[in-house]
Amino acid sequence: MSHVLARFAMRLAAQVMPPARHTWTRAMRAELAHLETGLGAFVFAFGCLIGALRARVEATAGGVFAVMAYCAAVMGLSLFHLACALDGVRVLRGGVDPFYESLIRAWPGSQAIAARWQSQYLEVTLLFAALGMANLLGVLCAVRQQSFAFLCAIAITAAIAIGQACVVGNALGFSSGLRLFITVMLGQAVLSLLILRFAINPSRKDPTR
């Protein structure tokens, strides 16, 4: 079974590998044919698939595209966070909060939740502003190919997001909304780390440059 999976992974690697690197796919395939153990063969083939993916992303156009697509997505997220922060400022200055209004009328007893939500306007607004700015910082570092600064920006974003999840979750007491928020942030963190690993300054691993 594992040998079948190994062959499948190797076939995928051959599909993913840039055409100019096909000699290397042939080399990997030949090496796989010399492996004896099933599990070892699978681990080897899966590693080759990862290697092929790296080769594909590191090809200039692919790497640039990956970084740009990532930046566009995070930029959108960041603008959303900053818009939420601006809306929070408006509400703090006496504006009407439609979310609060709808919470009050949502169901019998929801007034308590609405009151908790209202009491945490300031924290939520500040955290949205911080989250938006941390995401913008991440985009800036990604565009400038600054790996370490990008990693720091991811860490800051994650820390703020956890704080945000705690504050909003405490205010609303909605476990499903909280789970969705955490899932989105985890997805972003994983994507960020993948981008860092494969697309931002991949030549750091190159001992010859």
Place this chain on the structure above:
Amino acid sequence: MAQFRPSSRQSICVLRALAAQPVQWRYGYDLMKETSLQSGTLYPLLMRLSDQGLLESEWHTATRAGRPPRHAYRLTAAGLAAATAIEAAHGQTAAPDGLPAT
């Protein structure tokens, strides 16, 4: 040749492994076992070394019947010089974690 900049533990590890027996042709799986690197890390490194002219490769006929030829690798003269330069730079200080002693 491009400017020399040893940066990662893995790349130094591969160069050291290849430089340990510079004349001998080495296979990918043997290098994996020797350096404890996964294939997903080793092959991209080999590709880059080859791109930079530090590594040469050739196909060897399999010793066992029914098996395909294997791709074998060894350092070029430039690659050996690069490995020596790395060794000189890193040999003065303690070896990074996980590097085999030379």
